[in-house]
Amino acid sequence: xxDRILLLQQIRDLEKSSPRHPRLGQWxxxxxxxxxxxxxxxxxxxxxxxxxxxxxxxxxxxxQDPQFEPQQPQIPAKPHPxxxxxTAGASNPKRISEPIQELDVTIxxxxxxxxxxxxxxxxxxxxxxxAQRLGVKTHTLYNxxxxxxxxxxxxxxxxxx
Numbered sequence: 733x734x735d736r737i738l739l740l741q742q743i744r745d746l747e748k749s750s751p752r753h754p755r756l757g758q759w760x761x762x763x764x765x766x767x768x769x770x771x772x773x774x775x776x777x778x779x780x781x782x783x784x785x786x787x788x789x790x791x792x793x794x795x796q797d798p799q800f801e802p803q804q805p806q807i808p809a810k811p812h813p814x815x816x817x818x819t820a821g822a823s824n825p826k827r828i829s830e831p832i833q834e835l836d837v838t839i840x841x842x843x844x845x846x847x848x849x850x851x852x853x854x855x856x857x858x859x860x861x862x863a864q865r866l867g868v869k870t871h872t873l874y875n876x877x878x879x880x881x882x883x884x885x886x887x888x889x890x891x892x893x
Contacts, residue, residue: 736763739762739763739766742759743756743763746759835868835872843862843879847886851886856886857883857887858887859873859874859880
């Protein structure tokens, strides 16, 4: 009821200041809807007080889902011969997990030399190319934080420290 009173006051004020304002139509539609809901509430309260069963005025407005169609039996599919993984011609052979290669001091010194050269020439280098020059796997180099971070820093700053 408080919302209704507030909305009526807003409509009156807007009609006084701007009688052709586009919000007037919106607010009038809101007040009509609010009046409809309030009348449904008062009717429901009266029915509850008198003990009569509730009336569902919007029952016909709610769409009902159609009944499910009966399931048709599926046509049996022709079985395909399965390939064993790991054989020749398999499209996705299983990867064999190997322990991560440890980097020794010589690889670290080679990486340091290459990174200094990149810094001097101010050119970036992909990690795959660095791994290839060092003779290690790219995955191994990704797991070596000191080299990988330093290369990423050099590449992001264009080779300038």
